[in-house]
Amino acid sequence: MATCKECKSFFVFEDNPEKGDCVQRVVDPRQAYYKAKPVAADQDASQCASFQKK
Numbered sequence: 322m323a324t325c326k327e328c329k330s331f332f333v334f335e336d337n338p339e340k341g342d343c344v345q346r347v348v349d350p351r352q353a354y355y356k357a358k359p360v361a362a363d364q365d366a367s368q369c370a371s372f373q374k375k
């Protein structure tokens with residue numbers, strides 16, 4: 322099973338290796354930006370459309 326920690330978008334928290342930020346580049350018609358949300362390192366990535374292997 323692929324998990325978030327294997328994903329290019331996952332950036333581990335230095336003080337807690339079991340969690341990290343999922344950082345996504347969002348492009349809308351006027352601008353591109355990054356948004357981050359906390360995820361668990363071992364979260365199931367198989368349902369995630371944005372998963373990219375590191």
Ligand code: SF4
Nearest residue numbers: 325328343366369371
């Ligand atoms: S939620 Fe999806 S895009 Fe974000 S780190 Fe996990 S697998 Fe990657």
